[in-house]
Amino acid sequence: MxxxxxxLITRAIATGxxxxxxxxxxxxxxxxxxxxxxxxxxxxxxxxxxxxxxFLQAHxxxxxxxxxxxxxxxxxxIAHNHWRNARRRQREVAWEPADxxxxxxxxxxxxxxVDLKEDLGAAMKQLDPDEQTALHLFYQQGLTHPEIAAVxxxxxxxxxxxxxxxxxxxxxxxxxxxPRT
Amino acid sequence: xxxxxxxxxxxxxLQQKLQAPLLADDGFSARVLAALPPRQNPWLIWGxxxxxxxxxxxxVAVALWQxxxxxxxxxxxxxxxxxxxxxxxxxxxxxAFVITIAALALVLNFDDEAEMPSD
Numbered sequence: 337m338x339x340x341x342x343x344l345i346t347r348a349i350a351t352g353x354x355x356x357x358x359x360x361x362x363x364x365x366x367x368x369x370x371x372x373x374x375x376x377x378x379x380x381x382x383x384x385x386x387x388x389x390x391f392l393q394a395h396x397x398x399x400x401x402x403x404x405x406x407x408x409x410x411x412x413x414i415a416h417n418h419w420r421n422a423r424r425r426q427r428e429v430a431w432e433p434a435d436x437x438x439x440x441x442x443x444x445x446x447x448x449x450v451d452l453k454e455d456l457g458a459a460m461k462q463l464d465p466d467e468q469t470a471l472h473l474f475y476q477q478g479l480t481h482p483e484i485a486a487v488x489x490x491x492x493x494x495x496x497x498x499x500x501x502x503x504x505x506x507x508x509x510x511x512x513x514x515p516r517t
Numbered sequence: 518x519x520x521x522x523x524x525x526x527x528x529x530x531l532q533q534k535l536q537a538p539l540l541a542d543d544g545f546s547a548r549v550l551a552a553l554p555p556r557q558n559p560w561l562i563w564g565x566x567x568x569x570x571x572x573x574x575x576x577v578a579v580a581l582w583q584x585x586x587x588x589x590x591x592x593x594x595x596x597x598x599x600x601x602x603x604x605x606x607x608x609x610x611x612x613a614f615v616i617t618i619a620a621l622a623l624v625l626n627f628d629d630e631a632e633m634p635s636d
Contacts, residue, residue, distance in 0.1 A: 352556055361549050366540040384545065392548045413634030450599045456534050476534035486634065507527055 341407040375419045390415040412487045458507040470498035
């Protein structure tokens, strides 16, 4: 039988079982790396560096994990903190204009017959970074509102506001994909 | 258009199209395991504790030997403790002492705590 996350964590703490920790990394690497790729706007190398730091930090602090949240939520919280610190350091060096959202007049693009996924991607770029993160955590990572609040450190009300605003903005941007119109 | 009646449609669309693909490990887990700090040998830890204890005992023995008897040493220690207590009775020195200890504790713990969310 496959051991659960809490069982692997117990083994990793009690006996320093590296194989148990390795199994945890294997299980959660995809979610953590995807989240960091989202936060770093697709910079896979930076995302993987931050993901590695996230797991090393988790290994050091494993004994402090109380099991009140899912292990994946805890990991995503560490990842978010690492990204925030990295961004702070980056801001001290340079501001990246590539982070600016795409101008509204460039969207939508039915004439170019782009695929829905592309339009959704372009629509997502119209959102504030925090709204994008809320959508990512809710739809891509499948987290609940309280879990998103735990990962990002936002109040629960802010999480709901970001999601509602994101959907309000997406609705007109994706209007062409509604078959009823 | 996707209106309020079409909220379900938008919801379905987001659920379907924003589904996260699984990223292949591609050696990532192995790299993390390789970067873990080396496991501490328990004998090494006990060895360090033993050396510290032996050094402390040696220090006490030297102090006893220097003072000639234990009573003289105790009296000297009492004088030192009294001097330090008098200094700490000054509120400004106490405040400076507390600030220094708090700053040290903060600096020593800052890195780990800053990255670690509560679960």
